[in-house]
Amino acid sequence: MSVIYDRVALIGLGLIASSLFWAIKRGGLVGEVTGYARSAETRDTARRIGLCDRVCDSMADAVDGADLVILAVPVGVMGAVAAEIAPALKPGATVTDVGSVKRDVIDTVAPHLPDTVHFVPGHPLAGTEHSGPESGFAELFDDRWCLLVPPDGTDPAAIARLRALWEGVGSNVEEMDADHHDLVLAVTSHAPHLIAYTMVGVADDLRRVTDSEVIKYSAAGFRDFTRIAASDPTMWRDVFLTNKDATLEILGRFTEELFALQRAIRTGDGAHLHDYFTRTRAIRRGIIEAGQDTDAPDFGRVKKPS
């Protein structure tokens, strides 16, 4: 594969940025990758493990001369970061991000950027419950989707080049409108995360059922929720605060539906429950057929011989 950008700057060195670095290296996609993290401890860790070709002590140094700047910080600080790097951006450079919310990022980042740069917001649908500079690995984006949400009028060449980078790290790329992105993600990610956080919080609160029992017997279903609810607190706080409307709308629908099922339980309406559970089973089959999850029982956690 040939070099797509001569120099790329990673702002923020967490799970996504560190995975991007290793995937870029795997593909030989970029001449030099610089990196910056606000915390000196993170920068030290990055230098120790060889994360980035060059770790810089200021954002301006990191973006200096970069053809592509990737904002990989929590959504809530995207605007402030954009304001800080704006004066140092090379004319003709592209700025992108990896935030889980897109309308808010566009609204807060775009006003700070000079007209001489291209802005192509993006969102790789990839991650794990781990975080930090040591959590990254080159395979994270393989066969995962990356959604680009370029505002109207964005230079097609800038979009195509960024698309090539994401494809180079293993992703399938689609373009989408920012508001539609935020609604789709509210359904497939944001509401499920809040619900998982809530269920885990409830279990923690229950005094009669002690923590140790909840943990001990978690394999009965609960532990699946705890994985999601172990995700980065800062990242998720910002997601909910910045995709407020869509998330609250989906949660409203969820509550309505939950009440209907609770009523079916209370009134003993077994037919309603059975029909509902049969319908949801079909969706799982669709996800497996679409190659978006494993068919192995229990995500392959059980030691079933093949």
Next chain:
Amino acid sequence: MSVIYDRVALIGLGLIASSLFWAIKRGGLVGEVTGYARSAETRDTARRIGLCDRVCDSMADAVDGADLVILAVPVGVMGAVAAEIAPALKPGATVTDVGSVKRDVIDTVAPHLPDTVHFVPGHPLAGTEHSGPESGFAELFDDRWCLLVPPDGTDPAAIARLRALWEGVGSNVEEMDADHHDLVLAVTSHAPHLIAYTMVGVADDLRRVTDSEVIKYSAAGFRDFTRIAASDPTMWRDVFLTNKDATLEILGRFTEELFALQRAIRTGDGAHLHDYFTRTRAIRRGIIEAGQDTDAPDFGRVKKPS
């Protein structure tokens, strides 16, 4: 390992019974295992794949001469099955079950059983989202908990023998009061399952976000819910109808908590969200430390090299 029972009868031949059979064979724990399923198709499948030493065409034949009878049918039909097998039970035999709810099983099964048999209800906390006679495998119970809830006055020797069988198939066994069991499971299993079913149903309902998009982008969190929501509809209908009070109580607590988090999102209370998400993260660590789940990112589904 030595033979624990000369003859065991499996009533119902789904995931749990078929896994039990393979695990019993692995350990050489039983002389002969007979089996019965209501559906002729299931019995044919069982004969074809060698599930059970002998598949019987009636419950009475299956339990005839059995030292242990294991009821592995949906909770809702446990009482009817008990009534049907009662006349055929060998004096001195033990009857147990594998239902996910215990109070209701005791209330519906015990009245049918003759005084000449021991009744030791049980619940292995093990399973996958798959079901049916071909879904079983010998390793299902390895390092998983099995809870026994013997009523007061149950013969200690009968309990000890059943415990030995569960330990022989790989489980760790604990005894517990039936009502406490139902509350613990409402938290760790029943409420999480209903919530997962609900979230998947909501996603299916949303017309603006098409099914294909929900499926396509499910890796962002949603797909974890779909695994749980692919579990056997009949089994789960019965669980909710028979553990109604505890499930509704936990769902009530859940809704309360969810509303508090929705309010925090609406009012922009980031500190509340961050604190909550930090607390839930700690529970995940507890589960991993307790050996109840893998620490591999994303349940090990991502192809991270070791």
